[in-house]
Amino acid sequence: MATQYEISGTTAKGIAASVERGVAEGSLAPGTALPPVRRLADDLGVSPGTVATAYKELRRRGIVVTRGRGGTVVAPAPAIASRRPPRVPEGLRDLAGGHPDPELLPALLPPSRLSPGARSHRSAPRLARLEDVVREWLGADGVPVEHVTFAHGALDLIGRVLSVELRPGDGVAMEDPGYHHLLDLVAALGLRTVPVAVDNEGMRPEALRGALGAGVRAVVFSPRAQNPYGGCFSPARRDALAEVLCDAPEVLVMENDHASEVASAPLYTVTGAGPARWVHVRTVSKFLGTDLRWAAATCDPVTLARHDGRLLLTSGWVSHLLQETVHGLMTDEGTRALVARARETYALRRTALAGELAARGVASHGASGMNLWVPVRDESAVVNGLRSYGWWVAAGARFRLASGPGVRITAAGLEPADAARLASDFAAVLGESEATYGG
Secondary structure: OOOOOOOOOOEEEEEEHHHHHHHHHHOOOOOOEEEHHHHHHHHOOHHHHHHHHEEEEEHHOOOEEEOOOOOOEOOOOOOOOOOOOOOOOOEEEEOOOOOOOOHHOOOOOOOOOOOOOOOOOOOOOOOHHHHHHHHHHHHHOOOOOOEEEEEHHHHHHHHHHHHHHOOOOOOEEEEEOOOOOHHHHHHOOOOEEEEEEEEEEEEEEHHHHOOOOOOOOEEEEEEEOOOOOOOOOOOHHHHHHHHHHHOOOOOOOEEOOOOHHHHHHHHHHHHOOOOOEEEEEEOOOOOOOOOOOEEEEEEEHHHHHHHHHHHHOOOOOOOHHHHHHHHHHOOOHHHHHHHHHHHHHHHHHHHHHHHHHHHHOOOOOOOOEEEEEEEHHHHHHHHHHOOOOOEEOOOOOHOOOOOOOOEEEEEEOOOHHHHHHHHHHHHHHHHOHHHHHHO
């Protein structure tokens, strides 16, 4: 091992805990090779089976991965060390969070009628009137709506479905660059992440075909407002992806339409284009409020049964108070008008920043959503350089698997006048060190 960290323990549980402690403390960095099973067993005076059991548990929890002849190594993004962004330094303008503009969110008020007494909603977990709203909402975009379910956010639903459908070590095709919390979730489930390149139209068909050839069991992508790259499916891209997926009918297709109403791009869904196993999930946090931990999903009947069966055994249902709040907002005309205004505003701000950057020779990507992805050569140089000008942007490292470096800029709260100043400062930072720009 390249590190001086010494793994200890005389039981499988103790050995696994020692490795986890080394990862958490940073002594075992991502990519660090662990000793071969027999060597570590000899060093610790235990049987090879004890070490093998410890490694198996670490793989199941996503802390380590096995690379064939390359042995067992610490996972690139261990589940115990999530890719949380660093704290925003005091006094800087935060453009790193990926959050909506608070001025464009409705006021969150609890429903006037609270559920009387203590009672279980397991027999009727979903409000029928909210189901009707969801069917109208998703059906208008061509998503099949025969089977509807709810969850505590998109990550909650995706994690639950993957944990039911897949087993540790199974491969999941993921967008690269992609949403960092989703990348970490897959690792935490002990699943194998297979990167799939994206462009301005989302996941690339030839890259997806390669991932399917590598034996993935599931695919997760965003049809619009892809985070962080901003890509959105065109009809041609949707059809090309559907054609690729039709050659792998056993693969579960998960479509994460997280920005939906404020993506400023139409939805071209693959869910009605052939996949036998599929899920389309939407949240409301980007346009109704980040504290509304609620998501709606439609899916095939097998996936519905498996998801709801696991939900029944855990939280049982999504709070009816939360459902009442979501229903009230989604059916309120004033809120609908505010959401429409937010959609137009985010599109204006995003395109204004992209235009200001382009005018200064800086290429960016962001066809939809709230963010821009700017390729650079040296992420740290750009982040630190912009910091000196009063800006805080997100380094791309936590979004990337195999793709090139870049930074993500959230333009949701950036007025066009501020966009011009940021673009000017960005160009100045690149000019200060040519090594920071990746074209």
